[in-house]
Amino acid sequence: MGCLGNLLWFLFGGALSGLSWCLAGCLWCITIIGIPVGVQCFKLASLSFFPFGKQVRYGGGAASFLLNIVWLLFSGLFLALEHVLFGVLLCITVIGIPFGLQQFKLAKLALMPFGAEVY
Template sequence: MKLLGNIIWFVLGGFISWVSWIVIGILWSITIIGIPIGRQCFKFAKMSAAPFGKNIQFSDRGSSLILNILWLFFGGFVMVTEEITLGVIFCLTIVGIPFGLQHFKHAKLALLPFGATIYRI
């Protein structure tokens, strides 16, 4: 069932999220200083391509606070806005609610990507 959900997800809107994470990751990776942030974006691109069967655990450590603030101003706000918009659009239909909930999960991830860990369910 996870495989079917991931295929439908990618065709109906996950592709947009995946491409956005890849583009942001490439832009961050242009500079040497931004490579760690770009690598994190590529991890999340992989997760946004097939989110069913994966969950996100957020850390409450303060060590990633500076990176999260920097991320929010230089790419995070755009990603959060995109994910929330796609989530609302999908939740307008009954069939799209599971996909909308995945977009909302990605919006939280786009808001606080550093200190987050992706794991399989």
């Protein structure tokens, strides 16, 4: 079921979500200081392309918290708003509710990506 869900997800919105993460990663990689942030964006783009069957565990310390604050100001808020908007639109129909819930999971991740572990 996860394979079918990921295929439908990719066709009906996952590609756009993943490309948004890739764009953010490319913008962060322009500077040398932003390369670790860009690499994290590319890791999370893979989750955004195929989210079904994966879970996110949050943790981290003070360094993750500070990096999340910088992230939130420059990229996180825009990505989170995109995921929330798509999630609300998908939850309008009964069939779209599982896809909308995945968008909400990605919205939370877009707000606090550092210190999060995908398993």
